[in-house]
Amino acid sequence: MGSLFDFSDYGALLGLVTNSLIAAALLGVVGGLVGVFVQMRDMQFAVHGISELSFAGAAGALLAGVNVALGSIVGSLIAGALIGVLGVRARDRNSVIGVLMPFGLGLGVLFLSLYSGRAANKFGLLTGQIVAVDTVQLSWLVGVAVVVLAGLAVIWRPLMFVSADPEVAAARGLPAGVLSVTFALLLALAGALAVQIIGALLVLSLLVTPAAAAMRVTASPVLAPVLSVTFAVVSAVGGILLALGSSVPISPFVTTISFAIYLVCRLLSWRRMRRGWGRRGPAGAPAREEDLASAGAPA
């Protein structure tokens, strides 16, 4: 165990990864917020599909010698658009993703096998390369994050309505299709961001796990995103800080922290359910006595 961690020179190392820490924190914020809707809309599989196509785009860019971040964004946007347009219904969506994903992964593997540059670049796309975030890359990441956050701010409430209660939202005239495609594109941008930082194979640990954990312990539409963001930032930033003193890559730390938080939240929710979460308080202004009596018995 002594060889796994070595925290001497920690301060000096910290200075070298400032950009990475900023990138990780940004990804935590974006992933935590997007994740809430990933949970509500059952799009976990879509996250994985988007990351594989994003990987293919990044690998293609690496091979062509152009900006890897751009390639990753183009790949994930194509995936997001296809998923958003072809898969409004969950079942259609999953089959579209099931078809896209192996194709994207295969394409990516092909590009990487043709690429003759540094091997670390190849591996990084799949499992993360966060330490390598330079200033140029960081400005890309910040730009993408700002777009996603701004987009989410605009559509947040209608998207929440459509995701939780599609029939009534449609009756109120909300455009379910437009919202579905818009969210898929924002999700794609978040996915591209995540592929850059923790790698295509591990994107789920920041776009799915934190929100899943948060929604285990709260049903508040304010607290759920706040907790989700907190969990994602703690996982991403904490992963880097731990990895600095270690010879192991960053991603296993990120995924492990994220998973540990999820386990704790599950445990908390299990205990809370046993004690009766949502137990009824006294009705403030009941319609009438007999209503109360019948309301007391859960179905």
Next chain:
Amino acid sequence: MSSQPVTMTTATAAPPAPSDGREDRTAPVLSARGAAVGFGDRVLWRDLDLDLAPGEFLAVLGPNGAGKSTLLRTILGHQPLAAGQLLVAGRPPGRGNRAIGYVPQQKSMDTATPLRARDLVAMGIDGTRWGPRRRSAEDRRRITAALAEVGASGYADAPIGLLSGGEQQRVRIAQALAADPKLLLADEPLLSLDLGHQRAVSEIIDRRRREHHAAVVFVTHEINPVLGLVDRILYLVGGRHRLGTPAEVMTSANLSELYQTPVDVLEVRGRIVVVGAPDHPAGPSQHHDHGPGADDRSPRTA
């Protein structure tokens, strides 16, 4: 063999005055003239003439696939008319009409939904607003009042996914009422509720229309839970319809003609029992060009 709909003379009779007798509330909330809806060559209903007054309670009855839910979809502007005219609060049906409150068929919310009962009601007020904005104190007051009106204050802060079916249904009604609709559309709101909740939900809706003069279109396959509350019944069967008070519509002669088969309507201890009505009555066209089972298909999914 008659492909023409049977229209009763009472169909266009003036609706009853609102219960408190205020005369200025007479402009119909919902008005149909010769309205028809069909999918392809299958006519769901036609020649529908209807004026729904403020505060009026209309029950829409009929077998599966008769076009009950499609009527609601038409009013919501999701389904165009094949013929005729429809006005909702004086305007043609359009998406997002704020005069309409809608209670969909009861469907359990996902247990992981990050919303409390209060938040679902809030969506009825500001769920369609784009961009970040703080909820006003006035909106919060309306949300609390709507929850109290349906007797849901006791679980206002409970996760919506953990509520029972009947509790969720009350919250859905609170959501529809929070925006103070002129027209309340309810699609089988009593389905899968126990008797206590059936009565409670019916009475909440009835009270709203009496006190706030919201007109109610109440789709149901079971008239008895609301028999004492409804002003008129629209009975849809295979392209034909009857419109009138319960006493006018619910007769053996009427229902036999609608179903085109002998049907007995019995009154037993204040309840109406319909005997002999087929689940899948003959459609309006005498030649059955659609295959067997086509009538099973709900028009909503067509």
